[in-house]
Each structure stands twice: as structure tokens, then as C-alpha cells.
Amino acid sequence: MRTVAPARQSRGAPAFDVERVRADFPILKLKLAGKPLVYLDNAASSQMPQPVIDRIVRYRTTQHSNIHRAVHTLSETATREYEEARSKVARFINAREEREVIFTSGTTDAINLVMHGYGRKFIGKDDEIILTTLEHHSNIVPWQMLAEEKGAKIRVVPVNDAGELEIDAYEKLFNEHTRFVGVMHVSNALGTVNPIKAMIAFAHARGVPVLIDGAQAAPHLKLDVQDLDCDFYAFSGHKVCGPTGVGALYGKAAVLERMQPFKGGGDMILSVTFEKTTYNTIPFKFEAGTPPIAGAIGLGAAVEYLSALGMDAIAAHELDLLNYATEEINRMPGVRIIGTAEKKAAVLSFAIEGVHPHDVGTLLNQDGIAVRTGHHCAQPVMKRFGVPATSRASFAFYNTLAEVDALVAGIRNVQKVFT
Amino acid sequence: MADPKALYQEVILDHNRKPRNWGALAHASHRAEGHNPLCGDHLKLALNVDGGRIEAIAFEGESCAICKASASMMTAAVKGRTREEAEMLIREFRDMATGKLDPARALHLGRLAVFAGVRDLPTRVKCAILPWHTLHAAFNAVASATTEAEDDPMHAPLGNA
Numbered sequence: 001m002r003t004v005a006p007a008r009q010s011r012g013a014p015a016f017d018v019e020r021v022r023a024d025f026p027i028l029k030l031k032l033a034g035k036p037l038v039y040l041d042n043a044a045s046s047q048m049p050q051p052v053i054d055r056i057v058r059y060r061t062t063q064h065s066n067i068h069r070a071v072h073t074l075s076e077t078a079t080r081e082y083e084e085a086r087s088k089v090a091r092f093i094n095a096r097e098e099r100e101v102i103f104t105s106g107t108t109d110a111i112n113l114v115m116h117g118y119g120r121k122f123i124g125k126d127d128e129i130i131l132t133t134l135e136h137h138s139n140i141v142p143w144q145m146l147a148e149e150k151g152a153k154i155r156v157v158p159v160n161d162a163g164e165l166e167i168d169a170y171e172k173l174f175n176e177h178t179r180f181v182g183v184m185h186v187s188n189a190l191g192t193v194n195p196i197k198a199m200i201a202f203a204h205a206r207g208v209p210v211l212i213d214g215a216q217a218a219p220h221l222k223l224d225v226q227d228l229d230c231d232f233y234a235f236s237g238h239k240v241c242g243p244t245g246v247g248a249l250y251g252k253a254a255v256l257e258r259m260q261p262f263k264g265g266g267d268m269i270l271s272v273t274f275e276k277t278t279y280n281t282i283p284f285k286f287e288a289g290t291p292p293i294a295g296a297i298g299l300g301a302a303v304e305y306l307s308a309l310g311m312d313a314i315a316a317h318e319l320d321l322l323n324y325a326t327e328e329i330n331r332m333p334g335v336r337i338i339g340t341a342e343k344k345a346a347v348l349s350f351a352i353e354g355v356h357p358h359d360v361g362t363l364l365n366q367d368g369i370a371v372r373t374g375h376h377c378a379q380p381v382m383k384r385f386g387v388p389a390t391s392r393a394s395f396a397f398y399n400t401l402a403e404v405d406a407l408v409a410g411i412r413n414v415q416k417v418f419t
Numbered sequence: 420m421a422d423p424k425a426l427y428q429e430v431i432l433d434h435n436r437k438p439r440n441w442g443a444l445a446h447a448s449h450r451a452e453g454h455n456p457l458c459g460d461h462l463k464l465a466l467n468v469d470g471g472r473i474e475a476i477a478f479e480g481e482s483c484a485i486c487k488a489s490a491s492m493m494t495a496a497v498k499g500r501t502r503e504e505a506e507m508l509i510r511e512f513r514d515m516a517t518g519k520l521d522p523a524r525a526l527h528l529g530r531l532a533v534f535a536g537v538r539d540l541p542t543r544v545k546c547a548i549l550p551w552h553t554l555h556a557a558f559n560a561v562a563s564a565t566t567e568a569e570d571d572p573m574h575a576p577l578g579n580a
């Protein structure tokens with residue numbers, strides 16, 4: 001195993017003390033079968049730091065009640081904390097207004113909200129929806145359901161051999177029937193960072209709104225929805241060191257106002273009679289029923305934690321990890337990296353010649369290394385690259401160069417077992 | 420927990436490298452395809468049952484080492500056996516792989532007991548069992564077996580024609 005020169009640790013980045021950061025994450029102290037946990041499955045779900053855990057415990061132990069309901073102290077406290085979480089999320093993505101942030105159960109729920117609230121109202125027969133080959137199933141299936149219901153069509157942006165979207169082909173897909181674009185910011189399967197700002201501008205020039213699936217971007221990149229000018233941006237709590245069961249949908253206020261509600265129920269109404277119901281204003285129109293209050297407060301604490309570390313510092317450290325891992329793995333005979341885009345987030349999909357990813361995953365697990373193996377809920381991507389599945393190491397800011405060394409040694413061991 | 424390292428024993432690695440009974444069968448009396456949507460394991464199984472015995476059996480497909488070795492060792496184990504004997508092996512293998520049967524008491528499995536290690540790896544149990552699902556499906560004239568579907572033929576009582 002190579003030792004890492006200290007210069008590497010700080011290359012091109014403000015000082016980022018990874019050991020101090022790791023101390024915030026109790027789960028990273030785990031040993032599995034006597035080996036220290038090397039957690040490289042962050043694209044599936046990230047781990048939670050102590051301040052976020054503490055925040056949730058504090059809510060549970062001293063602040064819990066239902067929100068927007070009663071006049072008693074606890075209800076007012078819970079309401080205030082929940083709304084404070086909304087403003088933290090709004091700041092995290094630089095939304096213009098807090099009411100542009102809707103709490104959902106996650107990215108999938110957010111995309112389904114847009115499909116029902118916007119798609120079912122504004123997309124009809126023979127209209128076209130542009131998606132990309134890279135999309136996660138969660139940004140494919142809802143639109144297929146809509147297309148089937150309405151008789152609309154789905155057009156798909158191809159990718160090149162590096163895993164980058166073919167932008168010329170994207171632009172040629174537009175015609176007078178184009179009504180909507182859905183594209184992911186960062187590919188969960190390959191790590192590609194898509195040029196969404198230019199794609200959004202191109203769509204807007206033709207009057208077409210754009211939804212960005214930001215599930216894999218929010219943990220890695222500094223977000224500015226005003227600068228991107230997207231109409232919708234969706235991400236999940238549990239991929240940004242927050243809890244599962246909560247996520248956020250950003251929508252431009254003007255667009256959200258025109259949409260129909262997704263779910264009906266309490267909290268999303270102003271008045272109800274059997275003759276007529278008047279819907280609440282945004283964001284409440286889209287938050288029917290009791291929301292995941294503790295989850296939202298945890299998400300607020302999580303984005304605050306990330307912002308305090310600094311998204312630029314996080315991105316710089318992760319780029320060091322990605323570059324080092326890419327260099328090391330490229331040096332290994334019989335290992336191929338799938339997804340070699342020029343702009344990538346810290347996601348590394350790879351194939352070991354002659355070894356199925358599931359065997360890779362099981363053997364790496366014996367060394368305490370957690371990677372994801374499978375199709376990553378992106379079967380069109382697997383088909384495009386002619387593989388049934390890949391092994392994927394996905395890094396977070398709390399991973400170290402020594403953990404990259406552990407991964408490389410683990411891959412070498414897999415090759416040894418299978419020679 | 421059993422040492423999962425035991426799973427990748429030489430016998431499994433050997434059958435993965437050089438699968439026995441690999442290929443297609445021109446004249447098969449029974450065929451089925453097995454599919455594990457979780458990891459993309461996919462195999463085609465064909466056999467020829469003549470006079471109540473499995474005279475010939477072959478498989479091909481794309482899968483992980485556990486699935487391929489399991490298929491290879493299964494075909495070697497059931498060749499020349501009666502359907503009833505094969506179904507007893509299916510039952511025993513399934514029960515061993517899912518932890519319902521102590522490998523020491525799996526009297527008919529012989530070297531197939533090497534797959535006992537999957538018991539502690541729930542995501543890999545399906546890889547090991549898929550060929551056996553597929554054999555069961557072939558006997559029962561079910562066109563395809565999957566490790567995920569509700570109409571999983573393994574949920575049907577064994578031996579039903």
C-alpha cells in the first residue's frame with residue numbers, strides 16, 4: 001500500500017481536516033468482522049454526523065408536536081423549527097423565497113409531485129417530454145406513467161462512450177411538441193456532471209420548463225437554483241447526511257402557483273365544504289397531511305452542517321479522492337472504469353474483467369469495504385454500456401486517501417481469488 | 420456467522436472457470452429460463468428426460484460466480500437421476516441455502532454443501548438458488564423463473580406437474 005504524501009491532502013483546496021470531520025460520524029468507528037468500515041456507498045445513502053443526530057434527538061425529546069395546528073407552546077415550537085428548517089434548505093440552494101421549498105418524502109416523491117401537479121395539468125396528447133439515457137428510474141417511470149395516461153411521448157437524449165450527454169442531439173430533440181425536460185444534475189451510476197445550466201437556457205429559449213433531479217448533486221456541489229434558473233430542483237435528505245423519509249422540491253413560485261395539488265388532505269387547504277374546497281397557498285398546497293417534521297428538522301441541520309464545512313471545500317476534497325482513485329484504478333490491469341466524463345462527481349463505477357460485480361461486492365465486504373453492486377436503478381445506462389451491472393465506489397467528504405488505498409487493495413484481492 | 424470467505428472455495432471457483440454441461444441442448448423435453456432482476460443473473464436451462472431419468476442437461480447464460488458454479492454443480496449432480504431424486508435435491512438445496520436445514524443433515528447434497536456459506540448473505544442466496552428455481556420451473560413447464568416475482572414457481576408445492 002502506498003503512503004500518501006501530505007501535499008496530496010491539500011492539493012488545490014483550502015485546508016480540509018478530514019480526521020476532524022470523521023470524528024463527527026460515530027458510524028465510521030465501526031469495525032465489521034474485525035476490519036474498520038470503509039464506507040464507499042455514499043451515493044446510495046450517506047452517514048449522519050453527531051450534530052444532526054443530536055438535533056433530531058433534541059426535537060424528539062423536547063420539541064415534538066404537530067405543526068400548523070394548535071395554539072399550545074409545543075405546537076408553536078415545532079412549527080417554528082419546521083419552518084426554520086425550510087429557510088435553511090432555501091439558503092442551501094439559494095432559493096429566492098422560502099415558499100419555493102416544499103418538503104417531500106424524498107427525490108422520488110418530489111418528481112412524482114411535479115408529474116402530478118404540473119405534468120397532468122399541462123402535458124397532453126402528442127406532447128413530448130425530453131429525458132436522458134442517464135436518468136435514474138425515479139426520473140423515468142413517473143413520466144412513462146404520465147405519457148401512458150395522456151398519450152404523450154418520451155424522447156431520450158443519448159450519451160457518448162464517456163458517459164456524457166450528447167448536447168447536439170439534445171438540442172435537435174426540441175420541436176413544437178416539446179413541453180417538458182427532466183434531467184439529472186449528476187449521474188448516480190457514472191458520476192457525470194451534466195451541463196444543466198446550458199441545457200436549461202436552451203429549453204427556456206423555447207418556452208420549455210426543466211426539472212433537475214439533484215439527488216446526487218446536492219451532497220457534492222454548491223447549489224444555486226437562481227443561477228441555474230431551473231423550474232424545479234429535487235433532492236433527498238439521506239444523501240446529504242440527513243435522515244431518510246424526507247427530501248425537498250424547489251419550484252419557482254410562479255410555476256408552483258399554476259400547478260394543481262398532488263395529494264389532498266389536511267394542511268393543504270384554506271377551507272373545506274362539500275360544495276367547494278379552497279387550496280392553501282404554496283408551499284402548503286403541496287404538503288398534505290402531517291409532514292415528516294423530525295425529518296425536515298434533521299435535513300435542516302444536515303444542510304447547515306454541510307454549509308459550515310463549505311461546499312467548495314467538500315467538492316475540492318472529493319475531487320482529490322476521485323482523481324487519486326481514478327489514477328490508481330486506471331493503473332490496474334483488467335479493471336475498467338465505466339463513466340469517464342470530463343466533469344465528474346466522486347462516483348466511480350468499475351468492472352473487473354471476468355468477475356461479476358456481485359462477487360466483487362461480496363469479496364470487498366469481507367475486507368470491510370462497502371460498495372454498491374448492481375444496476376443502480378439506471379438500467380438504460382447499463383444497457384448503453386453493455387454491462388448487466390457495475391461495482392460502484394461513491395465517496396463523501398469524510399472518506400480518505402487511505403480508504404482509496406484499501407479499495408485498490410481489495411480489488412487486487414478480488415483479482416487474486418479469481419485468477 | 421460462518422466465514423463468508425468459505426463461500427469462494429476452490430470447488431466453486433473451479434466450476435465458475437470451467438462450468439460443466441455448458442451450452443445448448445438440441446432436443447430437450449424440458450426448458451426454462453431463470454432471471455434474477457436484482458443483479459442481472461440470467462440462465463437458460465434445457466434437459467432431456469427419457470424413461471423418467473434426466474439423460475441430458477445443459478445450461479448457458481450470464482451470471483455471477485456463485486450462480487454459475489451452482490448451476491454447473493447442479494447439472495452434474497442431477498444428470499442420470501430421476502425427476503423425483505432431482506426434486507429432493509432441489510428441496511434440500513433450497514432449505515440449506517435459506518438456513519432451514521443444517522448442512523450436516525443435508526444427506527443427499529454431497530459437495531453441494533459448499534454453498535452453505537450463502538445462508539449468512541441474504542442478497543447472495545438468490546444467486547445460488549436461481550439454477551434450482553429454474554430446474555423446478557422446467558419440470559413444471561413454467562417458461563421462466565425469477566427470484567423476485569410473486570408467481571415464483573418455488574412457492575408452488577414441489578412435484579406439481
